[in-house]
Amino acid sequence: MKRSFLILLLCVALLATLSFAKTKIVYWQYFYETKIQTVDQVIKEFERLNPDIEVEHVNFPYENFNQKVAASVPAGIGPDVVNLFYGWIPKYVTSGYLQPLPEVEFSKEYFAENFFPFVGPGVAYEGKSYALPIAVRSLALIWNKDLFEAAGLDPETPPVTLNELVAYAKKLTVYDRAGNIVQAGLTMQPSGQGHQWIREVLIRQFGGVPYSNDGKMVMYDKTGAGPDVLKFYTDLIVKDNISYPGFMNDDVTAFSSQKAAMTIDGSFRIGTLKNVKGLNFAFTELPSHNGVKSNFASFWANGITKNATGDRLTAAIKFIKFLSSEYVMDLWLKNVGELPANPALASKYYDDPTYGPFLKGLEYAHATFFVDETAQRQVIMDAVDKVINGYSPQAAWKEMAAEEQKILDKFWK
Secondary structure (H helix, E strand, O other): OOHHHHHHHHHHHHHHHHHHOOOOEEEEEEEOOOHHHHHHHHHHHHHHHHOEEEEEEEEOOOHHHHHHHHHHHHHHOOOEEEEEEEHHHHHHHHHHOEOOOOOOOOHHHHHHHHOOOOHHHHHHHHEEEEEOOOEEEEEEEEEEEHHHHOOOOOOOOOEEEEHHHHHHHHHHHHHOOOOOOOEEEOOOOOOHHHHHHHHHHHHHOOOOOEEEOOOEEOOHHHHHHOOOOHHHHHHHHHHHOOOOOOOOOOOHHHHHOOOOOOEEEEEEHHHHHHOOOOOOOEEEOOOEEEEEEEOOOOEOOOOOOOOOHHHHHHHHHHHHHOOOOOHHHHHHHHHHOOOEOOOOHHHOOOOOOOHHHHHHHHOOOOOOOOOOHHHHHHHHHHHHHHHHHHOOOOHHHHHHHHHHHHHHHHHOO
16 A cells, blocks of 8 residues: 555656656857847746746857857757847758748748838748847947037038038048048948948949849849949048048947047947947938938847757747747847837837937848858958959959859859
8 A cells, every 4th residue: 555655656746747847948149248148138037937948048259150050950969049140041041950930820921010021031031931030230320429529510410411421531530640540530341331331222322233133143233333332432441541441450449439430330239339438429320322211121030940849849939939029129129229120119219319210221221132141241341452452443343243143153053
């Protein structure tokens, strides 16, 4: 009798243990301090609401992130959920890292109801969706009010056209006795947001389009003003001498240290700049040209790797949905500075002096369909460098288009 009772107790204890066993999933993202802190806070809330799920949060330096994913996921280890730049999705899918999101839960209607219009196409590859965003980003012109005033410019009136931008940048540039730049009028960093400004803003403002509608053909050498885009950009460096790539190491350092009067950067920079003591700055929409406004929209998203199956897949789906909830989007805006991916939530901040210019930019923004974001960025950087070192803008533009077409052909072959 006692033995039977003991066995019964053991069975009950075993069932209780099994019923309260947690499903553990692993989440990877690159290291960005405010994002790390916010995700830790989000995970605590998610685990409170889902006591049967445990989330392990792992992060790596940005420079090593893709290599870590490439070395881990194919081996069946690493993350169940991964945070990735939307421009990496085609490469992640064709490399076998991601699995498509279930269409029953993540239909086209779901994306249309919950996100900005460019999000759905941005996370899709060959008709299937692979990730959900927390936030979206656009670009804005950021100016230092104190440096404007010191140059005799109205600190409350930033440039609104490209012609004004050039004139302001010239007036705001300061040189030492040897003619070296000690204060840049405008940061010129193609490796930062400069390549995005060229691709999705200047090309369109000069009458062209970057790519064909299916993303398979370079079009900027066949439409619009073509090499005049590159000439405009590089003239600021080689002719007007208002800055150069690598000034103060990078554009963020230059502007934060008040050695640059203007910079073009993303909404993700809001939190960083607000933490700089004594920096008196403001945001405005990107300057227009010939009445044309354009902007670059981008976002990071959360996808589910092929390794998540069974209970881990179920838990991963719950987690990415929570990461895209209004609670997280609102928290993300306050902590990180990136804009809510949900238009209804974003509309509350439309008239905000900080967030408003970025949100207005989203109305006419384009999200580039990258097949290899790193390589496509490099071809623009190389073209700028060639002109700085003596190439004609026409020759550099032609070579840039040819090199990028090779990248597209390699992917789509």
